[in-house]
Amino acid sequence: MRFWLFPFLAIAIWAGNVVVSKMASGAISPLAITFYRLALAISIMSLFIAGPVWKNRVQVKRYWPKLMFLGFLSMAFYQCLSYWAADTSTATNMAIITALTPLLTMLVSSLVLREYPTVGMVLGGAIALWGTAYLISGGAPLELIKGNYRIGDVLMLTAAISYAFYSVLLRKWQIALPAWQSTYMQAISALVFMLPMFLWVPKGQAMLDTATIPLILYAGILASVVLPFFWIKGIEYLGPNRCSVFMNLLPVMTAGLAIVLLDEHLKAYHVMGGGIALLGVFIAQTWRGRFFARRSVSSEPLSGE
Template sequence: MTRTTDLLLTALAPAVWGSTYYVTTEWLPGVDPLTLAMLRALPAGLLLLALVRQLPPRRHLGRVVLLGTLNFALFWSLLFVAAQRLPGGVAATLGSSQALLVLLLARGWLGTPLHAASVASAVVGAVGVGLLVLAPSAALDPLGLAAGFGSAAAMAAGTVLSRKWQWGAAPLTFTAWQLAAGGFVLLPLAMLMEPALPALKPAHVGGLLYLGLVGAAVTYFLWFRGIARLGPGPVSLLALLSPIVAVGIGWALLDQSLTPVQIFGALVVLVSVAAGQSAPLQQQAAAAPRPRLEPGRPAGRPTLGAHRGTVL
């Protein structure tokens, strides 16, 4: 499978996450955030565990719980706090800092080279998200700002550690472990801090099924698969696509208007994501050793036996 195919499959995850904003507000109004996060993670995790029929090794159980806490329990909880205390544009802009945090953490925890082009793509992409979603009159609540940055930091750490601690497990199995662990961490928090779940209507059931099966099980399988095959840096930049999809759905389904600044911001994000994917490849090509030529032999002419992969 080519790198382009891996990128397209991985990009489906943030694209679907962009649609979850619409599903949450239109199909699941009144459901408390921790309860919603738990219902999104735990049933999906248990379903995947039933499919893979494999529990994590005992020696890795603590790491699985930590990953589930970072990628789901802590990330979703702080994200909901930020969404409640900040305008959506501010929360999304803070969340876009995740790409830069992943690059920095991958440098420290994985020893991944920190390319200037990748850093520039992450910074420019965050600026593009700000142009896309940030209103001039946005209020800045200190607790909301801390929660927004904390959610980005939690997922950045979870993304990098998911690459570091995958232990050769299949992506579907790895996804099942983390979703179940995150759901079990969220379960007591939702029961203690929020009221009982209201009576579910058909729209609620449909929304929960979409968030759990598509927005969690399928997308995080693609996400963790992409981290394993492409690395955390390129994958984290793809997350910048989520605000574009969310704004596009608002324009298409909710009659929300788009300003020229927002359209320009979306283009900036797309360019930065594309540049961020090509930057590591360009660095590798520049660092690749050039073939050494023997004295007197013209460049570009094949030598005897070259068709067999040998150099004479």
Template sequence: MKAYIFLLITVIIFSGNIIVGKAISDLPPFTIAFSRVTLAFLIILPIGLSQAIKYKSTFVSEWKPLLGMALTGVAFFNALIYASLQFTSPTNVAIMESAIPVVTILISLLFLKEKLRPLQWIGVLLSVGGAVWVITNGSWQVLASMAFNIGDVIMIGAVVTWVSYSMLVKYHMMKFPVYGTLVVMLAIAILALLPFAAVEWFRLGWPDLWRADRLLGVAYLGIFPSVIALILYNKAIEEVGPSISAVFLNLLPVFTMAGALLFLGENVTHVQLIGAFIVISGVFLTTVRRKSLKKKPAVIKNL
């Protein structure tokens, strides 16, 4: 249950990431990404510096997976989402983001040899279908009228980036200490994002980050999605694997819808509520079967 609670908290934080990202979308995308990882680095540095120094030899010997995790999950996933929103609609982004669980499961089947029971597959299909139902407000014409552009291509890159991050976490994260690794990955992300942010500053001028709404927005992004959610998501992947963890991401439009209702005053339709129920049912079916499988070895052992 601990892993599932971690995943629920992660999705709630990620839904806040979408809402806050919309609120400060007048800032350039790589400036947002660079600001959030810089703040996250300053926050985690006092906590993880001693671990980073202690495990220096591990970071050096395992530098390839460490670099891969830093560039995919920490540096470029959210930067690519922010960049895609400059060219395409939030609906297109949300629909394509709902493909992450399916892509993750297919990759896990091929490379991690993970297996899903028929009931879990039903849960996956329900959660994906329900997520798209919420995003489109039950109108399949929205899907039919989707026009692809450069923003959608960038979003495909974001999906591949997050799936790659999930695979790397499953294979390699257990080799590293939690907080020291986050310090190192955030430092790498800062160096990777700085040139892109510098180009934005050169072209558009120095961004005004001192407005209250922007300061609060960057503070949220730097503390919650960049530190807390990453730690919780990584822990959950170690426990239940990338396939089950990814299915929880289909709850994103549900929690985003709830957040928009509570904080932005947006209306929620009955069709969206039905879609939310379908998503929750699908996630439940995906997880309940896995729990029953975990209980069996303990019963046999006791006998």
């Protein structure tokens, strides 16, 4: 039973990081905080991972191009979009949209890996789509047709889709490296991508002061090092499917923190739209029946493999 603490604590830290993203809005450039958190996380991980990576450098070099792309998707593109989303979205909305990631991952997997969709994926996807539309429109889905929506919600949804592609590619490519070494090299790759963009940030938007340093410390240590440790341990003991269910707790934890720390107000459309969206995710995760029987002749490798 104690193993459930690993994904639970990971999601709790993740919820705190969503709030930190909102706090960083206006205080520091998204490019700057992404760069700083990566630099801090790499510095800490280097203490216990740099040695093993160097010993395993032949294998690391073999996967370097793929690690670079994965790092860009998950630690550069996703993180920057998350911080930009915080400018116009609420922490609660961001958490609910992030919680759609397991569903989006299943949908992307059906396209990239050519896996047959389950009944739960189709039904749950439709329910989650309606709930998300209700959420980001503030309870008036028809307003989306008129273009009335928060750009931050769209950015967060794009970030979630990006992370879904990351998760599927990670599975497709089957990188034969220990999880920590893979994470470390992806972080270094993301830092390489971020460096030129960070150098373009105006000095006033990259200031380190009493307001921004605590945010960077949380993002760089807790969210970038401790959270992956708990999540990796959770997957090790419980498996990815049971761990992904904990994503449904993210909006609840985030909303609680946002109400206390950010003075956000939980509104009816949060409860209605978010609840429906999460119901869709839960159906997709648990209803495994398939529309079609799996073809018996399916031993051919996927194109590109």
